[in-house]
Amino acid sequence: MFHPERKRESMFKRNFQQQAEFQQGMQAEEQKFSNIQDVYADNLQEEMDKIVQIVEDYPFVAIDTEFPGVVAKPLGKFTTSSEYRYRSLKCNVDLLKIIQLGISFYDAHGNRRPGVCTWQFNFKFNLGVDMYAQDSIDLLTKSGLNFKLHEEKGIDVNEFGALLITSGLVLTDDVCWISFHGGYDYGYLLKVLTNDTLPEKESEFFELYHTFFIRSYDLKYMMKSCEDLKGGLDKLADDLKVARIGPQHQAGSDSLLTAASFFSMREQYFENMIDEDKFMGVLYGLGEGGPGATAPPHRTTVSAN
Numbered sequence: 001m002f003h004p005e006r007k008r009e010s011m012f013k014r015n016f017q018q019q020a021e022f023q024q025g026m027q028a029e030e031q032k033f034s035n036i037q038d039v040y041a042d043n044l045q046e047e048m049d050k051i052v053q054i055v056e057d058y059p060f061v062a063i064d065t066e067f068p069g070v071v072a073k074p075l076g077k078f079t080t081s082s083e084y085r086y087r088s089l090k091c092n093v094d095l096l097k098i099i100q101l102g103i104s105f106y107d108a109h110g111n112r113r114p115g116v117c118t119w120q121f122n123f124k125f126n127l128g129v130d131m132y133a134q135d136s137i138d139l140l141t142k143s144g145l146n147f148k149l150h151e152e153k154g155i156d157v158n159e160f161g162a163l164l165i166t167s168g169l170v171l172t173d174d175v176c177w178i179s180f181h182g183g184y185d186y187g188y189l190l191k192v193l194t195n196d197t198l199p200e201k202e203s204e205f206f207e208l209y210h211t212f213f214i215r216s217y218d219l220k221y222m223m224k225s226c227e228d229l230k231g232g233l234d235k236l237a238d239d240l241k242v243a244r245i246g247p248q249h250q251a252g253s254d255s256l257l258t259a260a261s262f263f264s265m266r267e268q269y270f271e272n273m274i275d276e277d278k279f280m281g282v283l284y285g286l287g288e289g290g291p292g293a294t295a296p297p298h299r300t301t302v303s304a305n
Contacts, residue, residue: 034115035112035245036102036116036118039120039155040149040153041156042153047119048164051119054105055105057107058112061175061177062178063102064179064185064252065098065188067184068137069135069136070136073088082285082286086205089286098191098192099150101121102253102255104255105117118246124157160192161194170193170213177216178216178258179216179258180220180233181220182218186216187205190212202287209283217262219233221284226265236261240265241264244256
């Protein structure tokens with residue numbers, strides 16, 4: 001015999017269970033990504049004040065940027081492939097705007113800051129006005145970036161640049177910066193810090209880079225001395241057995257993965273001793289850090305000076 005009351009009760013229980021499972025899933029996602037703090041214009045000052053307080057105890061700072069792709073190629077004759085790569089970086093960074101910056105904080109022993117350890121800065125960007133490559137915007141949208149929020153609540157880059165200059169993060173050798181294939185990351189940061197286009201010459205770019213970021217490592221360049229490590233950041237993390245927190249192609253998650261991969265690589269391949277003379281201040285693909293540069297491969301260690 002058919003009992004509509006029982007059917008309604010069963011449907012109610014099933015819907016209630018599904019809703020509870022959904023809420024549990026959302027809570028798990030929030031907990032999973034609780035290490036990453038989103039920053040927009042309305043909480044910029046508050047979050048920068050927090051960063052100023054923690055950098056002394058967590059001076060290893062990993063970065064990643066999201067930007068609107070590559071839209072231009074440099075014109076002219078170039079004597080080296082490195083010169084061409086720099087001119088390509090310069091013309092695109094000069095034309096385009098940074099969209100997102102991720103900064104993650106670790107101590108010297110490879111421990112990330114408890115709780116929030118990553119700040120994800122979301123900059124003002126207007127798809128109706130600003131220049132971009134469509135495939136890059138499609139990828140970022142698929143990865144979860146909300147360009148409506150960037151347009152309405154995004155951070156003004158000039159305000160952020162002024163705060164970054166006085167934050168204790170730059171212009172000091174107390175902080176060690178970490179990136180993966182970081183040329184464009186530092187290109188956009190230097191544009192923000194100087195409120196100007198990038199220098200005409202690659203040598204001038206490196207002078208500026210070493211002034212603001214006195215101590216830095218580029219994982220992609222360090223991989224050249226690890227004969228069985230190849231590929232991009234995700235491949236590196238997989239090989240090192242490092243788990244990602246947060247969505248791929250968002251700057252906060254990518255900076256957090258960069259930091260964790262650095263310390264895992266330092267332990268597994270360099271016995272926690274990295275030769276500063278060999279690896280510090282080099283950017284893969286630019287200057288001496290280009291693919292033409294050589295570093296003898298090894299599996300275990302580089303002696304520290």
